[in-house]
Amino acid sequence: MIRLIGYSATLFSLAAAVYGVIAAIWGVRSKRQDILASVRAAAYATFGLMLVANLAMVYALVTKDFSISYVAQVGSHATPFGIAVISLWSALEGSILFWGLVLAFCAAAVAWLHRDERSDMFAVTNGVMLVVGAFFYMLMVGPANPFGAVFPVPMDGPGPNPLLQNHWLMAVHPPLLYLGYVGMTVPFAFAIGALMSRQTDERWLWLTRRWTLMAWAFLTAGIVSGMWWSYEVLGWGGYWAWDPVENASLLPWLTATAFIHSAMVQERRGMLKTWNVTLIIATFLLTILGTFLTRSGILTSVHAFAGGDIGYYFLIFMGIMLLGSLALLAGRSEELRTTGSLDSPASRETVFLLNNMILAAFTFTVLLGTLFPLVAEAARGVRVTVGEPFFNRMTLPLAVTLLFLMGVGPALPWGRPSAKHYRKLILPASVAAISALVAVLLGAGLMATLGFAFAGFAITTNAAEFLLGAGARRRALGESPLVALSRLVKANPRRFGGYTAHLGILVMALGIVASSEFTLDHEVTLGPRETATVGAYTVRFDDIWGRQEPHRFVVAAELAVFMGDRRVATLEPRLNYYEMSDQPITTPAVRSRAHEDLYITLLAFERDGSSTTLRVMVEPLLVWIWIGGIIMFVGAGIAFTYRGPKDGKSKPRAPGVPVKGKVAQAGQAAGRVRAADKEEVPA
Amino acid sequence: MNKRFIGVFGTVLVLTGFGYLIWGGLGGSLVYFVTPTELLARGEAAYETPVRLAGNVVPGSVNWNARELDLRFHLSDGETDIEVWSKGAPPAMFQDTMGVVVEGRYNRAGIFESSSVMVRHSNEYKAPPEGHRPADTYEALIREE
Numbered sequence: 058m059i060r061l062i063g064y065s066a067t068l069f070s071l072a073a074a075v076y077g078v079i080a081a082i083w084g085v086r087s088k089r090q091d092i093l094a095s096v097r098a099a100a101y102a103t104f105g106l107m108l109v110a111n112l113a114m115v116y117a118l119v120t121k122d123f124s125i126s127y128v129a130q131v132g133s134h135a136t137p138f139g140i141a142v143i144s145l146w147s148a149l150e151g152s153i154l155f156w157g158l159v160l161a162f163c164a165a166a167v168a169w170l171h172r173d174e175r176s177d178m179f180a181v182t183n184g185v186m187l188v189v190g191a192f193f194y195m196l197m198v199g200p201a202n203p204f205g206a207v208f209p210v211p212m213d214g215p216g217p218n219p220l221l222q223n224h225w226l227m228a229v230h231p232p233l234l235y236l237g238y239v240g241m242t243v244p245f246a247f248a249i250g251a252l253m254s255r256q257t258d259e260r261w262l263w264l265t266r267r268w269t270l271m272a273w274a275f276l277t278a279g280i281v282s283g284m285w286w287s288y289e290v291l292g293w294g295g296y297w298a299w300d301p302v303e304n305a306s307l308l309p310w311l312t313a314t315a316f317i318h319s320a321m322v323q324e325r326r327g328m329l330k331t332w333n334v335t336l337i338i339a340t341f342l343l344t345i346l347g348t349f350l351t352r353s354g355i356l357t358s359v360h361a362f363a364g365g366d367i368g369y370y371f372l373i374f375m376g377i378m379l380l381g382s383l384a385l386l387a388g389r390s391e392e393l394r395t396t397g398s399l400d401s402p403a404s405r406e407t408v409f410l411l412n413n414m415i416l417a418a419f420t421f422t423v424l425l426g427t428l429f430p431l432v433a434e435a436a437r438g439v440r441v442t443v444g445e446p447f448f449n450r451m452t453l454p455l456a457v458t459l460l461f462l463m464g465v466g467p468a469l470p471w472g473r474p475s476a477k478h479y480r481k482l483i484l485p486a487s488v489a490a491i492s493a494l495v496a497v498l499l500g501a502g503l504m505a506t507l508g509f510a511f512a513g514f515a516i517t518t519n520a521a522e523f524l525l526g527a528g529a530r531r532r533a534l535g536e537s538p539l540v541a542l543s544r545l546v547k548a549n550p551r552r553f554g555g556y557t558a559h560l561g562i563l564v565m566a567l568g569i570v571a572s573s574e575f576t577l578d579h580e581v582t583l584g585p586r587e588t589a590t591v592g593a594y595t596v597r598f599d600d601i602w603g604r605q606e607p608h609r610f611v612v613a614a615e616l617a618v619f620m621g622d623r624r625v626a627t628l629e630p631r632l633n634y635y636e637m638s639d640q641p642i643t644t645p646a647v648r649s650r651a652h653e654d655l656y657i658t659l660l661a662f663e664r665d666g667s668s669t670t671l672r673v674m675v676e677p678l679l680v681w682i683w684i685g686g687i688i689m690f691v692g693a694g695i696a697f698t699y700r701g702p703k704d705g706k707s708k709p710r711a712p713g714v715p716v717k718g719k720v721a722q723a724g725q726a727a728g729r730v731r732a733a734d735k736e737e738v739p740a
Numbered sequence: 741m742n743k744r745f746i747g748v749f750g751t752v753l754v755l756t757g758f759g760y761l762i763w764g765g766l767g768g769s770l771v772y773f774v775t776p777t778e779l780l781a782r783g784e785a786a787y788e789t790p791v792r793l794a795g796n797v798v799p800g801s802v803n804w805n806a807r808e809l810d811l812r813f814h815l816s817d818g819e820t821d822i823e824v825w826s827k828g829a830p831p832a833m834f835q836d837t838m839g840v841v842v843e844g845r846y847n848r849a850g851i852f853e854s855s856s857v858m859v860r861h862s863n864e865y866k867a868p869p870e871g872h873r874p875a876d877t878y879e880a881l882i883r884e885e
Contacts, residue, residue, distance in 0.1 A: 422762060661804075
C-alpha cells in the first residue's frame, strides 16, 4: 500500500513536471496567462507529491516495511527511530528522493513568490525549474526507483551504512548540503529565464541575490559540517583530504562565491554581465557534476554510493544543459555588452575582479585535479590518483592571495580612492607585520607565515569597518556601543553581512593554518597504567572494555589525561562494530579548548587488554574552523535580510560619480552615518 | 597597441603561465595504482617512485610489533609477492587475506616502504558470508561482570 502511494506520487510528479515544461513553452508562445498559471500549479503539485512520496518512505523506514526495495536495502529491526528517519539519505535511491523534495520545494517557492509577475522571464524560470525537476523524477521512476517491489519479503535488513549511524552530524550534513546544491538551481533558472526572454538587465540579479545567498549559506554549512564530521568520525585528525567528493562540494561553492562578488560589480558598474551569467551556469553544472561524481559510483571515495548505470543519465543531462546554456549565451552576446568601465586600478571593483580571477583559477585547479584520474583511466587505461601535494601546492598561494584581497577590499572605495583610504591601511599593515613576526618566531613556513600575516591584516580591516561605523554613530547620535553596532549592521545589512562572512572565513583560515602547521602527532602503544606525554598532556591507559549496544558493539579505551600533576579529563576513544560490517568505525575522543584540541584515536588493542595502540594529536586553534563556519553562516544570514531596492531594479551609477564621494564631502560624523545608511540604495 | 590588445595579450600570458604551473604540478604528484606483478615488471623504474600497491595480505606473513609500532607483511596479487614495511599501526581489523592498498615506494633492498596502509573495501558494504560473525573477533573482550 505504502509502496503504491509512494511510487504513484513520484510518477505523478514526473507527469506534472513534464506538463509544466510543455505548458511553459506553449504559454509563452501563445501569450496566454491562463496556461502560464497552470505552470505554477504544476510546480505546486510536484511539491505536494514529493512531500507525499518522502513521507511515505520515512513511514516505511520507521515501520520497517521490508517489501519496499529501499527499506530492504538500508533498514533493519535493530535501527533506532531517529536513525531510521535519516536513513532516507543513507543510500542512492533515498537521497535522490530527498533531493527531489528539496527541488520541488524551490520550484514551488519560486512560482509562489512571483505569482503576480506577468513577464516571460518568470514563465521561463518556472519552466527551467520543472525541467530540472523532471530529470530527477525520471530517475526516481526508472533507474533509481526507491519504491521497488521485493519478493519474497525479507525478515530483516542490513541497516544503514555504519558511517551514517555513528554521529549526529550525519543528521544535518547531507540535508544542509542538498539545500545548498539544490538552491543553486534557482539562480540558474532565473539566468536562463533572463537570457531567453532577453531581459538581461540587472533585474534577474536582484531577484536571485537572496536565493544565491541562501544556497551559499547552506552550501557553506554543508561543507563545514562535513569537515567536522570527518574530524569527529574518521579518526585521522584532519578534516579535508581533497577527496573527489569533497572537491565536488567545493567547486560550486567557489563559483558561487565569485558570483556573489561579481554581481555587485555588475550592479555598480554595468560590467561583467556575460561573466555573471557564466558563473551562475557553471555553479549549477558543478552541482550536477558533484551529484554525478557522488552518485554514479565512478569514484572511490568515502561518499560514493555504488550505483549502476545512473551515471550515464547524469552525464547526458549535464551535456544537454551545458550545450544548451552555451548556445543561449552565444546567441545573447549583444544583450550582455558591458556598459561601464573602471575608474581606477586601486578601487574596490579591481579587487573584486582579482578575487574573481583567483576564484576561477582555484576552481579550475580543483576541477582538473579531480577529473584527471577519470580522464587518465578512460584515455590510457591506467589507474592513478592525484595526490594531496598537488592540491596543496597549487591552491595555497591562491588561498593566501584571497586572504590578502579580503583585507584590501573593504579598505578601498568604489570608484577612485583618496589619500584617506590609503592611510586606513597603516594599522592593518602593522598588524600583518606583527603576525608575520610571531609566526616566524614560532617556526612557521613561508605559506603559513603569509597566511597568518594576511589573515591578521584582513581581520583588522574588516573589524575596523564595524568599529569605525559604530563609533561614528555613537558620537553623532549618542548611542551606546552595542546599540550603535547593531543599528549600524541593521542599516547596512548587505555590507556588514559581507564583512561578517569575511571575518568568519578569516577566523577559519587562522584555524586551518595553525592546525596544519603546528600539529603534534604521535602514535604510541601503552600497557596498563603506562603513560605517554604529547605537548602539555600526559595520557595514561587505565582500562579497555567492550559493551554490547542494541545495534552495535563498542570497544573503548579508558584514558586519564593529566596536565602536569592535575587530572583534567577522562577520554574514551572507541571502535564501534556494527552488526553487518566487518570494518569497525572509529570514534576518536576529542577535548576541545579555544587554544587547542587534544585528539585521541584508538588504533589497535590486544584482546586480553594487555596493551592498546593510540594516536594522540594536539592541534592548535582547530576549534576556530567550526566557529568560523558558523560566523560565515550568520554573515550570509545578515546579508540575506537586505531585500534590495523597492522596484527590484537598479541602474549602474554614472562613471565618475562614486557614492563615497558624498561621504568624504560631508566630513562630519553625522553626515557620514547618513550617507552610510543610504549607501545601499542605488542613485 | 591598443588597450584591448594589451588586455588579450596579458590574459593569454597569465593563462599560459598558470597552465604551465598546473601541468608541472600535476605531473609531479601523480600516484599510480599497481599490483606487485606490474610493479616488478617496471624493472629499474620500479624503485623509489611513489605508487599505490594493491594486493592481498599473504596468510601468516603479518608481523606486528605494537611496542615498536612496526608492521611487516607480504602483499600478493596471486603471482608475485612483495614484502611491505610500515611504521604505524595497521588499520583496525587488519587480517590475513584482506585486500589492502599501501602507499609508498619500493626500495633497493626489495622492500616496499609504506607510509600508509588502507583497507580496500567498497563502500557498498555487504553482509559477511554465511557462517562468519564479525562478533567473533571482538567477543573475547566482553568481561564477566
